Each structure stands twice: as C-alpha cells, then as structure tokens.
Amino acid sequence: MDAKDQALNVARNCFAVRLRKLNRVVSRHYDECFRPFGLTVAQFNLLVAIAAREGTTPSELVASLSLEKSTVSRNVEKMQGKGWVTIGAGEDKRTQTIQLTKAGEALLEEALPAWKEAQKKTEKAVGNVSLLLKEISLT
Amino acid sequence: MDAKDQALNVARNCFAVRLRKLNRVVSRHYDECFRPFGLTVAQFNLLVAIAAREGTTPSELVASLSLEKSTVSRNVEKMQGKGWVTIGAGEDKRTQTIQLTKAGEALLEEALPAWKEAQKKTEKAVGNVSLLLKEISLT
DNA sequence: CTGTATTTGATGTATATGCAACTAATTATC
DNA sequence: GATAATTAGTTGCATATACATCAAATACAG
Numbered sequence: 001m002d003a004k005d006q007a008l009n010v011a012r013n014c015f016a017v018r019l020r021k022l023n024r025v026v027s028r029h030y031d032e033c034f035r036p037f038g039l040t041v042a043q044f045n046l047l048v049a050i051a052a053r054e055g056t057t058p059s060e061l062v063a064s065l066s067l068e069k070s071t072v073s074r075n076v077e078k079m080q081g082k083g084w085v086t087i088g089a090g091e092d093k094r095t096q097t098i099q100l101t102k103a104g105e106a107l108l109e110e111a112l113p114a115w116k117e118a119q120k121k122t123e124k125a126v127g128n129v130s131l132l133l134k135e136i137s138l139t
Numbered sequence: 140m141d142a143k144d145q146a147l148n149v150a151r152n153c154f155a156v157r158l159r160k161l162n163r164v165v166s167r168h169y170d171e172c173f174r175p176f177g178l179t180v181a182q183f184n185l186l187v188a189i190a191a192r193e194g195t196t197p198s199e200l201v202a203s204l205s206l207e208k209s210t211v212s213r214n215v216e217k218m219q220g221k222g223w224v225t226i227g228a229g230e231d232k233r234t235q236t237i238q239l240t241k242a243g244e245a246l247l248e249e250a251l252p253a254w255k256e257a258q259k260k261t262e263k264a265v266g267n268v269s270l271l272l273k274e275i276s277l278t
Numbered sequence: 279c280t281g282t283a284t285t286t287g288a289t290g291t292a293t294a295t296g297c298a299a300c301t302a303a304t305t306a307t308c
Numbered sequence: 309g310a311t312a313a314t315t316a317g318t319t320g321c322a323t324a325t326a327c328a329t330c331a332a333a334t335a336c337a338g
Contacts, residue, residue, distance in 0.1 A: 003244060007190030010254060015261050016169045016180050021205050023162040030155045041155050042294060051146030059316065066160050068296050073317060094303050094316045105142060115149065122154050181324060198286065207326050212287060233286045233333050
C-alpha cells in the first residue's frame with residue numbers, strides 16, 4: 001500500500017476525522033437556526049446546562065459538558081455581559097453560582113422552536129442521529 | 140413541565156449538545172497522542188486529506204472536509220510555514236495546488252502509530268465508535 | 279465582444295476551545 | 309497549628325472555526 005492509499009485509508013477510518021466533520025456540519029445547522037436570536041450553539045449548550053441545574057457552578061459545567069475550565073470561565077462571562085446569567089457567590093470563597101436571569105429564561109423559551117427546527121434539519125441532513133448517539137456511553 | 144425539566148429534556152435530547160461533547164472528548168484523545176509530534180488533530184486531518192489526493196486544491200479540501208474556505212486558507216498557510224506542504228500554481232490563476240513536502244510525508248509516517256493509539260483509546264473511552272459512525276451519511 | 283455573474287482565495291473580525299501558569303482558598307498531613 | 313497538596317477560577321497565549329467583505333480571474337448572457 002503506497003503512501004497515498006494509506007492516507008486514504010486513514011482519512012476514511014479515522015474517528016476524529018469523521019466525527020469532527022459531522023460536528024461542523026451539525027453545528028452549522030444549529031447556528032443557522034439560532035442566528036436570529038443572536039445565539040450560538042455553544043451558548044445555547046451552556047444556557048440549557050445552566051437552566052437544567054439552577055445555581056450550578058463553573059466546575060459542574062466543566063464536568064457535565066467536558067469543557068475546559070477556562071472555556072467555561074470566559075463563555076459564561078460573555079453570557080453575563082449579554083444579561084443572560086448572573087454570577088454570584090458560592091459556598092466557598094473560591095466557588096461561584098450561576099443563575100439564569102429573566103432575560104436568559106425568556107431567550108431559551110423563544111429559541112425553543114428554532115431548536116426543534118434544528119433537530120429536524122439535522123435528522124434530515126445526516127440520517128438517524130438519535131440511533132447513532134444512543135450508542136455512546138459518555139458520562 | 141417546568142422550565143428546569145424542559146431544559147433537562149433539551150440537554151439530554153439535543154444532537155448538537157451530545158455530538159459537540161463527544162467531539163471535544165475524542166478530539167482531546169487525538170490531540171494528546173499527536174502532541175509529541177507538534178501536531179494537532181485538525182492539522183492531521185488536513186495532512187491526510189492532502190496526502191490522499193496529491194495536488195489537491197483548497198476548494199477540494201473545503202468540499203471534502205466541510206470546512207469554511209477561510210479556515211482552510213489559514214490552516215494550510217500555517218502548515219506551509221511549518222514546512223509540511225507547498226502551495227503552488229493551479230490550473231487557473233485563481234486556484235492553487237497543494238502538495239505534501241518530504242517533511243510532511245515523513246511526519247505522517249511517524250505519526251501513524253500515534254494515530255492508531257488514538258483510535259484505540261477512543262474506542263476504549265467511548266464505546267463502539269465505528270458502529271456509531273457507520274450510520275452517518277455524510278458526503 | 280462587453281458587461282454581469284460566479285468562482286477562488288485572502289483578510290478583517292468574532293467566537294470557541296485548550297494548555298500552561300498563576301492566585302486565592304480550602305483541605306490534608308504531620 | 310504550620311506546611312504541603314489540592315481545588316476553583318482567571319489570564320496569557322495559541323489554534324480552529326465561521327461569516328462578511330473584498331479582489332482577481334474566469335465563465336456566461338446578450
């Protein structure tokens with residue numbers, strides 16, 4: 001097998017190559033649907049994660065979303081700037097608690113139809129994603 | 140269903156949320172394995188894509204990887220800076236052709252064991268990814 | 279042909295992401 | 309109780325990514 005065929009083989013069988021491409025395509029669908037709300041899919045992710053656990057902490061978000069702490073730190077700060085969340089004192093002087101504001105709740109509510117649309121769009125473009133993701137054992 | 144439960148529901152069922160998390164986790168495995176070579180998974184993606192079609196063009200990479208053209212432009216430029224690829228004249232005066240250099244080929248060769256390791260690591264951490272990706276109909 | 283539309287890349291700007299190094303606070307060790 | 313280790317978040321830096329806009333080249337319509 002020459003270098004070219006080997007590369008082709010890698011390109012076809014690499015989990016990362018395929019997953020990352022899928023990720024770009026799918027994320028684009030969601031970004032399109034959320035654009036009218038001035039919302040990105042990454043911000044939407046954080047919003048729902050925060051909404052699902054009122055009074056959560058950055059650390060919890062790090063764990064539940066497998067994000068780097070610095071990413072959470074900066075993205076949450078940005079969302080605070082937009083008035084969607086408030087950052088308050090936590091149990092420790094180290095920790096913080098994050099809450100949705102009224103505006104944040106309202107935004108989520110408004111964006112829900114767009115989310116449903118994105119879900120549909122994704123299934124249509126990519127196939128049976130539910131079935132696909134069902135298999136994954138991510139904590 | 141109150142707002143919190145609704146958010147939980149979205150968080151659990153959103154394709155983007157789950158896919159993006161999986162993408163981060165998996166990409167991290169590859170990045171770790173490639174780090175000793177000064178290579179990122181994104182660069183590896185491009186390298187194998189270029190190797191698989193010697194003399195490809197940015198446009199082709201855009202199409203085959205579903206990347207934005209500006210992303211390809213800048214990433215390929217960076218890889219040229221590292222001496223892994225050369226950018227030459229294309230058929231048009233608009234287009235370019237991209238070639239792996241000897242160093243680029245050598246790097247791919249060297250990194251192959253790391254890639255295999257990353258594949259294994261991923262299967263171990265995430266489950267049967269092959270089965271999972273088999274279902275996807277991405278062009 | 280000539281003027282318009284399309285294609286191909288480059289560049290400006292913004293977001294998302296991660297690693298390394300840092301600080302402050304807390305916990306564990308002795 | 310003092311010191312070491314760990315934890316929580318922030319900040320500096322770099323890469324990856326996308327959208328909008330631009331310029332140059334080519335293709336197309338008349």
